[in-house]
Amino acid sequence: MSALANQNFAKMNGAGNEIVVVDLRASPVAISAGEARAIATGVPYDQLMALYPPKLAGTEAFIRIFNNDGSEAGACGNGMRCVARQVFATSLEGALTFETRAGLLNCWRGPTPETFTVDMGKPKLGWQDIPLAEEFHDTRAIELQIGPIDAPVLHTPSAVNMGNPHAIFWVDDVSAYDLARFGPLLENHPIFPDRANISLAHIVDPGHIVIRTWERGAGLTKACGSAACAVAVAAARLKRASRKVTITPPGGDLMIEWRASDDHVLMTGPTELEYEGRFDPALFADVA
Secondary structure: OOOOOOOEEEEEEEOOEEEEEEEOOOOOOOOOHHHHHHHHHHOOOOEEEEEEOOOOOOOOOEEEEEEOOOOEEOOOHHHHHHHHHHHHOOOOOOEEEEEEOOEEEEEEEOOOOOEEEEEOOOOEOOOOOOOOOOOOOOOOOOOOEEOOOOOOOEEOOEEEEOOOEEEEEEOOOOOOOOHHHHHHHHHOOOOOOOOOEEEEEEEEEOOEEEEEEEEOOOEEEOOOHHHHHHHHHHHHHOOOOOOEEEEEOOOOOEEEEEOOOOOOEEEEEEOEEEEEEEOOHHHHOOOO
């Protein structure tokens, strides 16, 4: 039987991004891709945030982040805010630091009890760091399109890495495209050797951008925190938005600031604890 059977968990969401948080710091056990997929069948989620004992002094936990297809992600901003909410509930600290595959992430309380801020670090903008399969001197607009050459449906996205690879297509109406159809094709396009998160973005004005995202390994999502950060950075690089902007995915508003002083991207947004429970042992019956 899986060691995760009867393990406590919290079902949460960050701006509609469906998150499961499981704290394994007291009894760390590995989570396999098969177990992550099995959990998603009983407790549907976009990302599973698993807390492990910290590797570095001064940090609260090492976080492994799973997508619902069992693959691992480097970062999840909405998930980190959910983790912060859970840990802050028993901490008097003003700020907390977590370890992820994407590096150290600092979190602190926001202006309301349900709101938290996460420092997502510096964006990576070089083609080899995103990564892309071929060289582009300017990743503000790369050569990629869907549809006929003379009349592409989507074309010339911006590319950014915010802990995960992102491609952003600039459109006039984010609802006018069948993202469920195009998303998987673009996520797995050969130009993205590590696959990519795919966003459609409409710039309402320099302080407001509306987005929809097909999330790598998770599919259509109500919100993707790293995508919101990537869109904000890409729009600012194109001088089409300010460095402090409201990003609106279907799940609600996220406040993003690409801080000029140190190049770090800060994301502030809501969290919600939906319920707490224990993993049903039956979920893992067919996991090898």
